[in-house]
Amino acid sequence: MFNNAEFLRNVRVQLTPRRLAFTCGLTIGLILISELLVWSGTAPTRYSPSDYDRVLEFGKVSFNLLFFAQVILLVAMAPSMLGGNMVQERLRNTLIFQQMTLLSPHEVLLGKMFGSTAVCYILAALLMPFAVVSGLVARISLDSLIGVYLVLFLGSLSWQAVSLFFSTSTINANENVGRNLAGLSYSIGGLAVFFMIIFFNVFWRRNWEFQQDTTYFFGMPIFTLTFALLVMAFVGFWAYVGAVRAFKDMQLVRLSPRTIWYFFITLEVLLVGWFWAGKIIWQENISNYQAYYSESISALILMYLVVNWVFLTGLAGISVISRNQLQEWWSGGDDAVSVLKRNEIKNSIFNYPIAIAITLAGAIVLWLSISLRFSSASLTYNFSVISLLAVIAAFAISMVSAASFIQFCAMFRFKVANRTGVVLWVLLLVLAGIASGIFGPDSIAGVFNPLVFTGVLIDNKGGSSTSLIAYGLLIEILFALISIGVMYWKWRQTREEMLRDKA
Numbered sequence: 001m002f003n004n005a006e007f008l009r010n011v012r013v014q015l016t017p018r019r020l021a022f023t024c025g026l027t028i029g030l031i032l033i034s035e036l037l038v039w040s041g042t043a044p045t046r047y048s049p050s051d052y053d054r055v056l057e058f059g060k061v062s063f064n065l066l067f068f069a070q071v072i073l074l075v076a077m078a079p080s081m082l083g084g085n086m087v088q089e090r091l092r093n094t095l096i097f098q099q100m101t102l103l104s105p106h107e108v109l110l111g112k113m114f115g116s117t118a119v120c121y122i123l124a125a126l127l128m129p130f131a132v133v134s135g136l137v138a139r140i141s142l143d144s145l146i147g148v149y150l151v152l153f154l155g156s157l158s159w160q161a162v163s164l165f166f167s168t169s170t171i172n173a174n175e176n177v178g179r180n181l182a183g184l185s186y187s188i189g190g191l192a193v194f195f196m197i198i199f200f201n202v203f204w205r206r207n208w209e210f211q212q213d214t215t216y217f218f219g220m221p222i223f224t225l226t227f228a229l230l231v232m233a234f235v236g237f238w239a240y241v242g243a244v245r246a247f248k249d250m251q252l253v254r255l256s257p258r259t260i261w262y263f264f265i266t267l268e269v270l271l272v273g274w275f276w277a278g279k280i281i282w283q284e285n286i287s288n289y290q291a292y293y294s295e296s297i298s299a300l301i302l303m304y305l306v307v308n309w310v311f312l313t314g315l316a317g318i319s320v321i322s323r324n325q326l327q328e329w330w331s332g333g334d335d336a337v338s339v340l341k342r343n344e345i346k347n348s349i350f351n352y353p354i355a356i357a358i359t360l361a362g363a364i365v366l367w368l369s370i371s372l373r374f375s376s377a378s379l380t381y382n383f384s385v386i387s388l389l390a391v392i393a394a395f396a397i398s399m400v401s402a403a404s405f406i407q408f409c410a411m412f413r414f415k416v417a418n419r420t421g422v423v424l425w426v427l428l429l430v431l432a433g434i435a436s437g438i439f440g441p442d443s444i445a446g447v448f449n450p451l452v453f454t455g456v457l458i459d460n461k462g463g464s465s466t467s468l469i470a471y472g473l474l475i476e477i478l479f480a481l482i483s484i485g486v487m488y489w490k491w492r493q494t495r496e497e498m499l500r501d502k503a
Contacts, residue, residue, distance in 0.1 A: 006103060006111025010085070011118045023119065027126050031066075035130070038062050059137030060207060066131035067148070070124045074156035075196050078117040079163035080189035085116040086167035105247040109168070109240070113160055140208045147210055147225065151199065154229060158236030159192040165239040168246040203228070216279040218272075227274065234270060238263055257347040257354075260315070264308075264355045268362030271307060275300040275366055277373040297370055298458040304366055305395060305451055308359040315355055316403045317422040319348040320410040326494060356399050360392045367391075387457045390469045391450075397476040398450040404483035411490045447472035448479060 015023075042057045103111075114121075135145050166188060203211055203225050213224040241263075245255055274280060278297040367388050402425050409421030429449050436446030446452045453472045 004103075004107055004111040004115075006108050007115040008111075010112060010115025014116070014119055015122075020122070023123070024126060027123050031127065031130055034065060035062060038065065055137060056139065059134050059139070062134035063131055063138050063140065063208075066127050066134060067152075070127050070131065070152065071193065071196060073120045073124045073127075074152060075159055076189035076193045078120040078156055078189070079159045079192055080187070081120065082113060082116050082160050083163040083167040083188055085112055086164070086171055089171075105244050105251065105253070109164060109243055109247055113164055113240075117160065135208075138207065141210075144204065144208045144210045148200070148204065148208060151203075151225075151229065152196075154232055154236070155192075155196050155199070158232045158239070159188065159196075161236040161239040161243065162192075163188040165243040165246070168243040171250075199228070215274070216276065217274060218276045219279055231270065234266065238266075255347065257351050260351045261354055261358065264311070264358040267308070267311065268358060271304050272362050272366045272369075275304060275370075277369045279373075298455070300370070301363070301367065301391075301458060302451055302455055304363060305391075305454060308362075309395075309399075309451065312352075312355060312359065312399050313402055313406075313422060313425065315352060316399070316406050317418050319352050320403070320407045320418045320421070321349075322410050322418060323413065323494060326411065326498070352399075352403055356396055360396060363392060363395070364388065386469065390457055390473065391454045393473060394447075394450045394453050394476050397473070397480050401476070401480040401483045404480065404487045408483065408487040408490050411487075411494045442468065442471075444475055447475050450476070 038061050039058055042054055042061060044052050044054055132145065203213075205211060210225075214221045215224045215227050216222070217227060217230075241259060245259065248255055278300055281297065281300070405425050405428075406418060406421035409424060410418040414420070429451075432445045432449040433452055436443060436449060436452045439445060441447075441452050441456045446456065453476075456468070456472075
């Protein structure tokens with residue numbers, strides 16, 4: 001890290017020796033003044049109980065104050081400074097010079113991630129000895145202190161990676177979109193603080209007593225905090241990978257399609273492991289409320305599909321071919337950039353069915369784990385093989401419809417056509433879900449939505465009727481054919497327009 005030229009550049013720009021000395025001196029002075037004020041504020045009064053411990057109360061207030069200051073530095077300021085650094089580089093037109101260096105995209109982004117936020121880490125380190133001593137004075141257990149700071153450090157890295165991904169993707173967009181979304185890069189820190197405060201309140205009680213709640217991962221009991229940290233690390237890691245890919249795209253570096261596959265594989269492992277055999281909501285010692293637990297177990301399948309539906313819809317939005325890409329595709333140019341762009345388009349088209357296949361494989365594994373676990377239980381559920389085949393077929397067909405519909409919208413002339421297609425598709429399924437609540441889940445609107453259709457099949461406790469399955473799949477196939485038809489029509493129309501303009 002200390003040999004990273006981008007890291008050293010950012011540190012030298014922000015932390016000159018004089019500025020560093022002034023900042024550290026001011027911080028230590030503010031800490032000492034705050035400690036004196038806290039000591040004065042915790043003095044016993046006439047209303048204090050007889051067993052009032054001033055030292056203990058001082059430790060509690062002091063630790064809360066210092067730890068909150070560290071949260072502000074690492075979770076609020078660091079992501080905002082990182083996102084702002086990328087935006088300012090784009091506005092000053094200095095980013096192009098960094099792309100011409102011999103540093104790899106990973107080295108450039110790693111240097112920015114820690115170089116532009118070095119002052120936040122230095123100030124947090126200055127606060128650390130005072131916070132630890134205050135925590136020990138407050139009689140906070142050493143395990144809780146280690147856990148709190150582990151969560152803080154991992155959370156700060158994850159949110160910085162999210163900010164880096166968002167800002168890198170924003171500056172990689174076209175000029176109008178980048179200008180409109182640039183201001184959002186500064187607001188990641190506010191969202192991060194809100195999330196982390198809720199996170200700490202969930203896992204720690206009064207005076208930072210750790211709540212030892214457990215969950216399951218592939219049927220094995222683990223601390224809920226451990227799984228939460230696993231999810232946080234998953235988000236941070238893939239956000240950083242996405243930022244590297246966006247930076248490579250700016251440098252016209254060929255992107256590997258396997259990264260998308262690995263993302264969906266790790267996502268399915270995380271979801272299937274947590275939902276495995278329905279253990280997170282089932283308790284062996286409860287014999288009553290079987291219908292309630294049956295519905296909860298079926299909800300795991302729906303939650304799995306919802307999460308994957310969100311990511312697959314987003315993947316469809318970034319995998320479609322815009323009018324400019326179509327023009328480049330049909331231009332027949334043999335230069336290196338044209339060949340590279342055509343390869344990227346082929347990879348994006350190829351990635352989508354692979355991601356759907358990975359998602360469906362995870363759904364099958366999760367379905368079988370639940371079905372085998374409760375095969376001998378006296379529960380009223382429907383996890384038959386016929387229902388499984390109907391669910392995966394409806395979900396796959398619906399995703400094909402989504403890609404075709406979004407591609408149809410992407411071939412229009414306005415600049416955010418693909419994003420408009422994603423929004424319209426999401427709105428269409430939301431309206432279908434609302435309509436299913438009015439006209440019934442087995443109506444046309446209900447079976448059109450693959451998530452509602454899945455719920456209908458699972459809750460059909462008497463067994464999935466052939467007519468219901470055929471009816472639902474017919475609706476899905478009809479809309480898929482309509483989406484593919486209008487996409488093909490727009491494709492031909494766009495090609496004719498471009499050939500006519502060229503002539």
